[in-house]
Amino acid sequence: MQKNNEIKTFEKIEIKIREDYIENKKNIKSSFDNKIANQNNKLSKRSLKEERFVSLKNNLEKYKDNVRDYYFNGLKAWFVLMQLSFVMRSLRFHYHITNFWFIKSVNRKIMFTASMAGESLGKKILGNFIKTVFILIMMIVFLFPFYWMISVSFRSSDEITEGIKGSMSLWPKEWTWDAYDFLFNNPNAKISIGSAIGSSFLIAIISTIVQIFVSLLGGFGLSYINSRYKEVFIMIILATMMLPGEALLIGQYMIITDLQLKNTLIALIIPFIGNAFTIYMFKNAFDSINDSVKKAAKVDGLSNWQFFIKIAIPYVRATIFTAILISFIASWNSILWPTMVIKQDSQFVTLPMILWQIMQSSGISGDVWNMDGSLDPQNLKMAASIVAILPMFIIFVFTKKYLVKGITSNSGAKE
Structure with missing residues (x-):
């Protein structure tokens, strides 16, 4: 009889230990899952913002294409397109401001990767400067003839005659039709x-x-x-x-x-x-x-x-x-x-x-x-x-x- 009581006591103790172990395991798992979820929320907070911006931008692009394809009727469509362009540029500006530190950290990683590959900051800046200067020169070469056509077309005959005899300024003295x-x-x-x-x-x-x-x-x-x-x-x-x-x-x-x-x-x-x-x-x-x-x-x-x-x-x-x-x-x-x-x-x-x-x-x-x-x-x-x-x-x-x-x-x- 005494032996049976001891067995029952040991069984109760074993069940209690098992229940405590399972409860502690659930608490530890729940706490660990909460920590992971909080960390993921922190990491995805910025990506969610980017996804919202990209989604809104794509919707605006689709609406802009629809306006251009199906509702083009002169000045009305032009006005709508200009409004959409202004909204998109405002969103882009807001996006860059709110993500300034994120962009800055990405640029740091890019520069670190470039430096590890042997490319210095000075070389990168010099390369960007040369590209910018080249693009500006090509823009002037291609756009200046069109500007000259427009400016000459709005000059008076007297100014054209004076320009043929002497020199002509880049800007018309008087704009005329x-x-x-x-x-x-x-x-x-x-x-x-x-x-x-x-x-x-x-x-x-x-x-x-x-x-x-x-x-x-x-x-x-x-x-x-x-x-x-x-x-x-x-x-x-x-x-x-x-x-x-x-x-x-x-x-x-x-x-x-x-x-x-x-x-x-x-x-x-x-x-x-x-x-x-x-x-x-x-x-x-x-x-x-x-x-x-x-x-x-x-x-x-x-x-x-x-x-x-x-x-x-x-x-x-x-x-x-x-x-x-x-x-x-x-x-x-x-x-x-x-x-x-x-x-x-x-x-x-x-x-x-x-x-x-x-x-x-x-x-x-x-x-x-x-x-x-x-x-x-x-x-x-x-x-x-x-x-x-x-x-x-x-x-x-x-x-x-x-x-x-x-x-x-x-x-x-x-x-």
Whole structure:
């Protein structure tokens, strides 16, 4: 009996010790988990702030892209974009201020790593200084001609005449709109500058649409239609790219003359219908489509034409946008061919032709572009150049993202 009591006592003591051990283990684990959680919270406090900033920045970027793509209507969209840009810059400034010490510690680690690799602080500062100076010099080299064009276009004829005889200051003595007013309201001009701008847009739009359509068909055919002469066709197309455009002008002019198409709208469009560069660009873009996509289209029973419309064209839309910009700019800037096939008083006179007439003007009496009797109307020439450049500059500003994407992203294929 006494032995049984001792056994029960030992069992109770063992159970008590086990319960105390389990309780202590839970307390130690809970305390350790709390310490780890507190430490992780301290370490992730700054990363959470960065994630919030990055998330807000991405949302603003998406909203900004949507405004640019779908709600662009002149000054209203410009005002909204400027507001978004201001908000983003304010957030960026706040982000850098609140994370000053974090950035400073990161820079210290970078400098420590660089010093361990043998790069000193002096070398890094000197390298950054040389890069900055080089970039500033290149900016001046590229931007100064544009500034000079703008400043000269806003000078008076008297100041231009004095500058030709002596020296001209970098800053105009008086800003005036005389050159632009004469450019758009010249009573002696047979074709107004507004009509020339409209003709240039009309010709560029029609030429671009026809060229993109022909290039899409040609590129798709070279990519998907198997023929023993396929490589020969590709070599012929590439060979035409090696010839200068001026070498083909005589043959094109003879054909237009034989067809009696001189001084017509068709004569300005025909040379831009076939472009070897855009055909080859589309061919490479169609080649980048995965074979699995082609096999899936065949399984679904799509014909070549259905595959071209429903799958291939959406797949290479970035390349299409890039080709549209290239074709439009080439047609807009064309000067030699329109001068050969269009008369100076034709209703289809383009803006580059007007610009060419102004550049050839000498200010002599009887000249159509004689402005105030000046010997050399440089302000008028610069004003005309700015008017010719401005539409392409605006188009480039709003489409540069798509242009770069189409050139750099896998031959233009959609990601």
